[in-house]
Structure formats: structure tokens, C-alpha cells
């Protein structure tokens with residue numbers, strides 16, 4: 001899958017306001033009531049990630065989850081990242 005151009009990335013980000021561009025990745029930071037709720041959210045990521053064969057990088061700090069997406073195989077952002085970001089935005 002082809003790397004997106006800067007202009008394509010900006011268009012996708014406009015449609016996904018919870019995500020920010022950080023280097024060659026997009027990042028979403030979520031805060032939950034507590035650790036259990038944060039982990040429950042992380043568990044919800046498994047199904048869409050496996051279905052897409054596309055996996056987020058995750059950082060968990062108590063009730064905060066940082067989700068970082070990029071296409072490792074391509075070394076940057078592709079449509080796969082924005083497709084998964086949109087699915088993640090639908091999760092609780």
C-alpha cells in the first residue's frame with residue numbers, strides 16, 4: 001500500500017479530529033475512568049486490528065492510553081492507518 005502524500009494526510013486528519021500527526025505517525029490519546037476501563041478499551045482494539053492485519057503501537061499509563069498508528073512495512077502513513085483510526089474512533 002502506497003505512502004500517503006502530505007496533502008492526503010492533512011485531508012484525512014481533518015476528518016479525524018481526535019488524531020494528530022507526530023512525525024510519520026498519527027497519535028490519539030484517550031483518558032478513562034481507571035485502569036480497568038483503559039484495559040477494556042485496549043481489548044476492544046484487538047478485533048479490528050486483527051481483522052485489518054494492522055496493529056497499533058500502544059502505551060498504557062494507568063487510565064491513559066496512547067494509540068500510535070503507522071504502517072511499519074512502508075515506513076510511514078498509508079490508508080490502512082486512517083481506516084483503522086476511523087474504526088478506533090467508533091469504540092467506546
Ligand SMILES: C[C@H](O)[C@H](O)[C@H]1CNC2=NC(N)=NC(=O)C2=N1
Pocket residue numbers: 053054055056057069070071072073074
Ligand atoms: C506480515 C504482516 O502482515 C505485517 O507485518 C503487518 C502486521 N501488522 C502491521 N501493523 C502495522 N501497524 N504496520 C504494518 O506494517 C503491519 N504489518
